[in-house]
Amino acid sequence: MNKVVQEKMKRLIMVIKNDILFSESERKDGFYDNGDSLEQAILNNYEYMMRGEAEVNYNYKQPIPYWIVISQDKKIFVYKRWASWSNAWESRLHSKISFWVGGHIEEKDQENENILLDTLKREIEEEIKIISEDIINISLLWYINDDTNDVGKVHFWISYIIEVKNTNTSLEDWELANGEFLDINEIEEMMQSEDYDVETRSKIIYEPLKNFLEIK
Numbered sequence: 001m002n003k004v005v006q007e008k009m010k011r012l013i014m015v016i017k018n019d020i021l022f023s024e025s026e027r028k029d030g031f032y033d034n035g036d037s038l039e040q041a042i043l044n045n046y047e048y049m050m051r052g053e054a055e056v057n058y059n060y061k062q063p064i065p066y067w068i069v070i071s072q073d074k075k076i077f078v079y080k081r082w083a084s085w086s087n088a089w090e091s092r093l094h095s096k097i098s099f100w101v102g103g104h105i106e107e108k109d110q111e112n113e114n115i116l117l118d119t120l121k122r123e124i125e126e127e128i129k130i131i132s133e134d135i136i137n138i139s140l141l142w143y144i145n146d147d148t149n150d151v152g153k154v155h156f157w158i159s160y161i162i163e164v165k166n167t168n169t170s171l172e173d174w175e176l177a178n179g180e181f182l183d184i185n186e187i188e189e190m191m192q193s194e195d196y197d198v199e200t201r202s203k204i205i206y207e208p209l210k211n212f213l214e215i216k
Contacts, residue, residue, distance in 0.1 A: 009052035014105035014115070015060040020045045021156065029152075031159070031208055032143040039140075039158075042116065048107050054154060061145075061156040065120040066102025068159065068205070071167045071181050072136070074213050077101075078187060079179025081199075096199040097190060099209070101127060102157070120160055136163040142208055144201050157201060161212065184210055 018027070024037045032038060042063050054062055069077035081096050102123060109119045120138075124130050142159040146152030167181050182190075190196045191206065 009050070009055075011051050011104075012048040012107040013051045013054060013062060014042075014046045014107075014109075015049045015054050015057075015062050016042055016046050016156075017060055018058075021061055027145065027147075029146055029148055030144075030204055032145070038143050039116065042158075043114070046105075046115075051104065056154070058153050060154065062104060062154055063116065063156050063158060064102050064104060065116050065123070065158045065160065066100040067120060067124065067138075067162045068100050068209060069130075069162050069164060069181075070213070072163070072165060075167070075181035075183050076187060076209070077167075077179055078182050078190075097196050097202065098199050099187070099202045099205065100157075100159070103127075116158055124162065130162070130164060130166075134164050134166040136165060138162055141212065142205065144204055146201050146204060149200060152200065159205065184213055 021038070021041050023041065025032065046063065049057070049060065054060060071077075076099055078097065078099055079101075081098055102120070105115060105119045109115055109122070117138075117140075124135075139161045140158070141161055144157040144159060146155075187206070191198050191203065
């Protein structure tokens, strides 16, 4: 484990106990429609834990705000995660195709009024360099739970749609810089092809995402 990864594992990140998170909602694999009970459970009961411990503590979930970027012509930003030879810490996601971008909530974000949404906005600015003038709308749509794999067992994803005017974003992060905007048919072909390994939660979100685009 290199020094960059070691440093990340020492950071304090947001977690919530499973029995509190799911106290008013059935724990299941898949997506949940937008509901105040899940958001309020997180906002009212979160705590912080060292990331290295949280990644292997199955009594807690790490809430992860993430976004799916959609252009005005209904194309979706898709990218391939780091290859196995990279320095990326999360080997469980190496080389997988993803529709979403996001990150952990750290203790430094605690000063924000709505820690979930404000952390999302910070991540947008830091990772994709989308300026506020290019954002048409931000919508909280779904929550994702996926206990079928080791990554999912310790994470709980809060899904936002970011609709943007400009698709020529400044993708300074190497991993994101290999991404592109694709239409839903191209994504469907990718999911059905043996040449691509689409991560589980992107598969989970595909049908709700398709429905969202059909409504738009």
